[in-house]
Amino acid sequence: MSRNLIIFLCIASLMDAGLTDIGLRLQLIDEANPIMEFLYDHSYIAFYGIKIILPLSLFFIGAKVGKRLLINNLFRLSTVIYVGILLLHAYWISTSFSQSLNI
Numbered sequence: 001m002s003r004n005l006i007i008f009l010c011i012a013s014l015m016d017a018g019l020t021d022i023g024l025r026l027q028l029i030d031e032a033n034p035i036m037e038f039l040y041d042h043s044y045i046a047f048y049g050i051k052i053i054l055p056l057s058l059f060f061i062g063a064k065v066g067k068r069l070l071i072n073n074l075f076r077l078s079t080v081i082y083v084g085i086l087l088l089h090a091y092w093i094s095t096s097f098s099q100s101l102n103i
Helices: 002-026 034-042 044-065 069-100
Strands: none
Touching: 002 034, 002 044, 002 069, 034 069, 044 069
16 A cells, blocks of 8 residues: 555645635535534534544554555545545635635
């Protein structure tokens, strides 16, 4: 399993958490995941904790399972999903700036 892939997933998760927090605080977006919405509404610490703990757990999973094809493909799929999520963040950020500048 690629260590770089796991590092990317951890960074992407932290970026997702931070950008989601900003978007929610500024009321520019809504949290689409009902579980994360519940955590965010009840505890910012729990929201960020889950966003940090889940990707960090990949380091341990990766060390235990080694180079199994299914697991590697699931990590790759997770990477593609996170790229999509970060692109959605880029979209709402650019849309918000465009609207605020009346472009």
